[in-house]
Amino acid sequence: xxxxxxxxxxxxxxxxxxxxxxxxxxxxxxxxxxxxxxxxxxxxxxxxxxxxxxxxxxxxxxxxxxxxxxxxxxxxxxxxxxxxxxxxxxxxxxxxxxxxxxxxxxxxxxxxxxxxxxxxxxxxxxxxxxxxxxxxxxxxxxxxxxxxxxxxxxxxxxxxxxxxxxxxxxxxxxxxxxxxxxxxxxxxxxxxxxxxxxxxxxxxxxxxxxxxxxxxxxxxxxxxxxxxxxxxxxxxxxxxxxxxxxxxxxxxxxxxxxxxxxxxxxxxxxxxxxxxxxxxxxxxxxxxxxxxxxxxxxxxxxxxxxxxxxxxxxxxxxxxxxxxxxxxxxxxxxxxxxxxxxxxxxxxxxxxxxxxxxxxxxxxxxxxxxxxxxxxxxxxxxxxxxxxxxxxxxxxxxxxxxxxxxxxxxxxxxxxxxxxxxxxxxxxxxxxxxxxxxxxxxxxxxxxxxxxxxxxxxxxxxxxxxxxxxxxxxxxxxxxxxxxxxxxxxxxxxxxxxxxxxxxxxxxxxxxxxxxxxxxxxxxxxxxxxxxxxx
Numbered sequence: 001x002x003x004x005x006x007x008x009x010x011x012x013x014x015x016x017x018x019x020x021x022x023x024x025x026x027x028x029x030x031x032x033x034x035x036x037x038x039x040x041x042x043x044x045x046x047x048x049x050x051x052x053x054x055x056x057x058x059x060x061x062x063x064x065x066x067x068x069x070x071x072x073x074x075x076x077x078x079x080x081x082x083x084x085x086x087x088x089x090x091x092x093x094x095x096x097x098x099x100x101x102x103x104x105x106x107x108x109x110x111x112x113x114x115x116x117x118x119x120x121x122x123x124x125x126x127x128x129x130x131x132x133x134x135x136x137x138x139x140x141x142x143x144x145x146x147x148x149x150x151x152x153x154x155x156x157x158x159x160x161x162x163x164x165x166x167x168x169x170x171x172x173x174x175x176x177x178x179x180x181x182x183x184x185x186x187x188x189x190x191x192x193x194x195x196x197x198x199x200x201x202x203x204x205x206x207x208x209x210x211x212x213x214x215x216x217x218x219x220x221x222x223x224x225x226x227x228x229x230x231x232x233x234x235x236x237x238x239x240x241x242x243x244x245x246x247x248x249x250x251x252x253x254x255x256x257x258x259x260x261x262x263x264x265x266x267x268x269x270x271x272x273x274x275x276x277x278x279x280x281x282x283x284x285x286x287x288x289x290x291x292x293x294x295x296x297x298x299x300x301x302x303x304x305x306x307x308x309x310x311x312x313x314x315x316x317x318x319x320x321x322x323x324x325x326x327x328x329x330x331x332x333x334x335x336x337x338x339x340x341x342x343x344x345x346x347x348x349x350x351x352x353x354x355x356x357x358x359x360x361x362x363x364x365x366x367x368x369x370x371x372x373x374x375x376x377x378x379x380x381x382x383x384x385x386x387x388x389x390x391x392x393x394x395x396x397x398x399x400x401x402x403x404x405x406x407x408x409x410x411x412x413x414x415x416x417x418x419x420x421x422x423x424x425x426x427x428x429x430x431x432x433x434x435x436x437x438x439x440x441x442x443x444x445x446x447x448x449x450x451x452x453x454x455x456x457x458x459x460x461x462x463x464x465x466x467x468x469x470x471x472x473x474x475x476x477x478x479x480x481x482x483x484x485x486x487x488x489x490x491x492x493x494x495x496x497x498x499x500x501x502x503x504x505x506x507x508x509x510x511x512x513x514x515x516x517x518x519x520x521x522x523x524x525x526x527x528x529x530x531x532x533x534x535x
Contacts, residue, residue, distance in 0.1 A: 149175040149238050149263045163265040164274065166346060175238040175260055188239040195235050195262065231273045237262045271349045272500040281317070281327045283310045284348035286336035292525045293354040302331065305525040306352045309372055312518055313350075313492065316508040337431055340365050343493060349501060350494045356410045356451075357489040362496070369491035370505045372512070373528035375451035377411055377486050378467045382440055385447070392469040393447065395419065403428060405436045405445040411488040412449030415470065440465055451488035451528075490528055 151163050151173055165171055173189065188204050190197055238260040268274040275281050285306065293306045314329035332348050334341075339351045344365065355361075357369040379393045387397040398404070398419060406413040408429045420426050428445055430436045436448045441464060449470070470486055492509075494502050512518050513530050522530070 149173060149236065149260045151263070151265060164346070165265060165267050166271070167269050171265075173236070173263075186241045188241075189236065190239060191234055191236045193232065193234055197235070197237070231268045231277050233264060233266050235262050235264055270500065271346060271495070271498050272504075275327065275349060275501070279328055281314050281329055281350075282348040283314070283329055283331050284334055284339050284342045284351035284353075285310070285331050286334050286339050286353040292527065305522055305527050306354065307331075308518075308522055309492070309512070310352050312512055313505055313508050316511060317504050340367075343367065343495060346495070349498070350492050350505065352492050355491055355493055357491045358409055358411060358414055360414070361409050361493075365493075366496050367493045368496045368499075368502050369489070369493055370502060370509055371489040371491040372509045373530045374487050374489040375528045377415060377449065377451055377470050377488050379470055380437075380440065380448040380450060380465050380467055381446060382443065383464050383466055387468065390468075398447070402426065402447065403445040405430055405439055405448045407431070407433060407436070407450070411451065415486070416449050437465065 151171065175187070186204065186206055192198070240258050240260075241256070266274075268277065285302075292304050310331070311329055314327045317327055332342060336353060339353060339355075342348050343351050355369070357371055362368060381387070381393070388394050403426050404416045404420070405428045406416050408431065413427075413429070416427055417424075428439070430439065433448075433450070436445070439445045440448055492505055494505065519530060
């Protein structure tokens with residue numbers, strides 16, 4: 001995959017790695033609880049240590065399994081219910097991790113009070129692998145204050161940057177302390193837009209766990225007068241009131257007050273509010289193996305039709321907020337099939353990469369398209385494929401043994417389904433157009449349904465192939481249903497909850513289509529018609 005020169009990201013790798021660690025801890029939790037129940041505390045700790053270390057030896061296997069599930073979550077034919085199930089599974093994993101970690105630490109505290117283990121510490125205990133520094137500190141009782149707090153849900157995509165959340169998301173915060181006292185401590189979670197916490201918003205929760213979570217939805221922002229006041233960067237920390245060492249561990253004895261380090265996150269009412277606050281518009285792109293929609297030049301700069309369209313959208317959107325006159329476009333690169341996930345996770349504000357508008361895509365991903373150009377739908381066939389009319393493909397040409405190739409989610413797939421009906425065994429889907437051309441040349445398929453002009457972009461890849469036109473007469477049995485699909489529209493995709501942003505983009509594209517200077521810039525690509533009525 002081409003690496004975007006403006007932002008080199010590996011978000012999916014980070015996501016799967018953290019999730020894999022969580023999966024490893026699930027087995028730890030179950031086994032420890034069973035051993036504690038049947039064999040006692042000491043055996044439980046020993047097993048915990050073994051599982052916690054050897055469990056990570058299987059990390060690569062777990063990673064592959066979870067990575068497959070993430071790939072499935074962005075499969076073009078996956079239902080919305082399945083995607084939501086995957087997201088809820090992540091939440092369950094996070095909760096299980098907190099419980100498993102708590103068992104490890106608390107088991108160590110029980111051991112410490114066991115008189116039969118006096119003089120035994122972590123340095124003298126057998127380990128399959130060296131224990132982690134965090135576990136060492138917890139077992140030795142060397143840690144009396146709070147660790148840096150973490151936001152554990154949703155899973156972090158880039159730990160180097162402040163986390164970003166939106167109105168419709170559930171936040172989960174986590175904190176840890178390794179003090180050896182066991183009992184109920186009063187934790188106060190403090191939130192403020194000022195690093196010094198002058199006017200703090202606090203939510204309190206009592207717990208006897210050393211790792212706990214706090215669900216924050218509307219409570220955190222109920223004192224805000226509106227989205228604008230709430231939007232932007234927030235700071236948070238945890239205050240713990242702990243009994244001094246040696247004192248009875250009862251709630252209310254607060255002789256020692258400790259604070260965690262300060263964490264930071266950003267909260268926005270919507271993607272449009274994030275744009276207004278930051279002056280940055282985030283654009284998801286994917287390099288293509290065909291044509292000049294998006295490509296990387298020799299000097300690592302980006303070029304192509306979609307790149308120019310995205311830049312023009314950013315330049316023409318007038319925000320009129322806090323003195324911001326023009327947005328700064330930042331491009332995030334993905335594999336083509338990962339674009340949808342980046343948009344659904346709101347890592348980007350819109351995506352563009354030769355995306356064709358279809359109702360299936362809008363329904364499956366809960367998105368809306370703003371179309372900027374279009375092309376007539378055509379069929380690409382081998383020169384050796386004999387048809388009744390040399391210029392157009394007729395329904396009678398597609399006999400029962402003819403295999404049709406399409407790109408998933410495109411106009412071509414929609415038309416093919418209309419032709420084949422329930423006989424999906426004759427339909428082959430390819431993620432990349434280049435692979436379809438190879439399949440045509442190898443005679444694995446007889447037709448590729450796409451849009452006009454694609455064959456001219458393939459160079460040697462189109463050798464021995466030709467275009468033929470699709471018309472309403474060609475598919476008279478389906479013309480009433482599929483007449484509107486005989487042209488293929490390319491568009492910018494946004495989430496269907498971001499109607500303010502969609503209206504801005506619609507207005508800008510209409511302006512671009514009448515801008516002679518812009519049309520001269522994109523004329524050299526000759527990929528599609530910006531006058532939608534000419535397609």
